[in-house]
Amino acid sequence: MEPETRGNEKPITGVLLPRCHLCKEVPKKGIRGGIRIRKSFICENCESRIVTLEAGCSEYQIVLEKLKKIW
Numbered sequence: 001m002e003p004e005t006r007g008n009e010k011p012i013t014g015v016l017l018p019r020c021h022l023c024k025e026v027p028k029k030g031i032r033g034g035i036r037i038r039k040s041f042i043c044e045n046c047e048s049r050i051v052t053l054e055a056g057c058s059e060y061q062i063v064l065e066k067l068k069k070i071w
Helices: 044-052 058-068
Strands: 034-037 040-043
Touching (some): 034 044, 040 044
């Protein structure tokens, strides 16, 4: 497996970075770029998106189902 890279930066090796449970991305700030819930992680972008979702919209239902898997 190839080491992860970000743009023109050197490959990241020997560092464990969180991956968002919802969008599957690694936040630029690492562990400081979101919140940890149980053994899962949610990035700041997804956290902000969740707060602004209206109950009942289709995206809300998708996020709700993904969050249920954490518990």
